[in-house]
Amino acid sequence: MPEIENKLLDEKHLTAMKVNILELEKENLKTRDKTNDEMVEAIRKIISDELKKNY
């Protein structure tokens, strides 16, 4: 996996993920709409969806 190790993470993707994950956490703090499992899945989806985007 050297090629992955050496590849720098994309800052735009990374920032978008951080923002979206924290916004999701803040929103769920207010409403508790999502269970823990649903939150884990939603975060995983934020990461994978973000990486599909081209800036």
Add this chain to the structure above:
Amino acid sequence: MLMKSLYIKNFRQFKGETTIEFARDKVKNVTIILGDNTFGKTTLLQTFNWCLYDFVVFDKDSNPDMLLNLELASQMHYGSRDIVEVRIILIHKNTEYTISRTQEYFWTEHKVRGEKSKVTMSYKPLGADGQTDIRDQYIDKMINEILPRNLSNFFFFDTERVRDVSNRQDVSESVKGLLGLTALDNAMKHLGSKTAKTTVLGKLYSSMDNEGNQKATEALERINSTQQRKEVIAEQLESLKTQITDYEAEKSRLDHILSEGKSTASLQERSLALERMINRETDVLEQNYGKFVREFNGGTVTFFAKPLMIRALDFMKDAKVDDKGIKDMTAQSIADIIKRGRCICGHDLVEDSDEYETVLKELDFLPPQSIGTSIRNFKDKIATYDATNRNYFTNLKSRYEDILRIKTNIQEWQDEADEIKGKIEGKEDMKKYSLKLADVKSRLKELNEKKERLIREDEGCNNDIERFQKVYDSLVAVSSKNKSIMIYIRYAEEILAWITKTYKEKESDIRERLEEKINEIFNKIYHGHRRASINEKYNVTLLTMVGEKEIASGESEGLNRVKNFAFIAGLVELAKEKIVAIAGENKMDLSSEPYPLIMDAPFSNADATHTTNISKVLPEVAEQVIMFVMEKDWRYAEPVMAYRVGSQWMLDKKTDTYSILKRSNS
């Protein structure tokens, strides 16, 4: 979070329905509820505890389990039912929450009984219509996130009943949550770790295609087990740090006590040493007395007879000493041998035989025929007595001198001991502190050694994880699926590292700023020389300078109350400020909320100056203040606080079991 209104139905002395609306204006942010003792102020405070957390604190003798109004209870009969309800409407993060707790009471077996209370919670965005219910299983958690139960003592502050709310339990998690770190904390938990299978990272790692790749699996297992060991080490280190901090504080306290009592300690040691010396010397004295008496009894007669003996020897110096006779033999002895008819050598003594004549001849050298042998015997005895007498006097004199010396020693030591006794009377035993200090030092040494060992082991774990991670990465990155998962993992780990770092930075910043706020407020209320300090459990200690050292100071009830006010006021003031996490160019507001201060009898036992100071400070630091106050105390607070009062109420006690609440004009 601010309180909008409180609705009460049949709760204790509040028969029927009562609604209070709380002031929420920026300037007029104070709600005052006036009432004398037993009018229902504490009951109003307890409605908050009951509605939010399902507990109340009433005096034991006031039937604390019975919440239904007693007049209504006394009118109940078979088949009848009544309901107690408290409903709070609060605003938190631009959302209006309605929390309602009810308890149904019914008549059975000639007694009124209450069922288990029920709570419901719903919310709507501010200004919107309709309500959305929150699922039952999340209500307690939700309430605790808005206002943690273990901080309820602070927010629903019963001044007369709470002795020290800011110095008991570990409230760090609640304080951090209150100050806006819960979103970060939850994100960390959800991102999780490789070993936690239900988290983002755990799921990503488990979805890697490792089948058939034994080495990769083994490497992952080693990473996981080492990671688990690291977590155990981290917990142990945390616990060790706390223990070390506690022991160091104890060591500093003991050092201080011992340095203060150094001269006392040395006097106490000398006193004990003297006591031991006196006891030992007293034993020696007793032995010497015994020896003196024995020696006196053994030689006195011959010693005093010496002049007579000298005179006797003088008298006998010309007497003929016969040395032919057998010493101590008498004429009667010879007569007895002859009468027996056998000599001591065994020969028969027959008259006219040689043996007979030889024995008979002995009579010539014995008294009365001869005195020479007796003189010889006497002289021999005198020689023996003389030899005894030569040592008698020297020994007796030396023994007497020993006794005098020992008695002098004992007397000198006793005098010194008496003098020391006067100096150390009433002083604490410093030895016990020395022993404690030695114990604390030894424990600290052990703990520090253990800490070093754990740190070394942790470094070893890091090296192992890095090594096995390289093995694992090289083996599993073979498939394209694995490659994408590995990329997700790298992003997830990067985000987790960023959130963890942000959390730690904010947490440390929060503690520093909270300490500053508390000191700022403390100094506005209290004019003395003390400083408040917060530890990692967010407990507050007041420190004062002694010489160049800062030590924990004693706390009177009044001082303790000011400390508690300062803590809670500091907390609500800090909660008003924004906490921002920076991600790239984005600034994310993690802030908590303004919080109210709800206080029963805040001026109880406070003097006029403190009442004025508290009245000035509270409406400034808190965005909302709700106070239950006695009219006599309000007289001192009103001149300072009146312009900030937005809602004022008056309790009217009709009977012991019935009070009503009326809006009143200031």
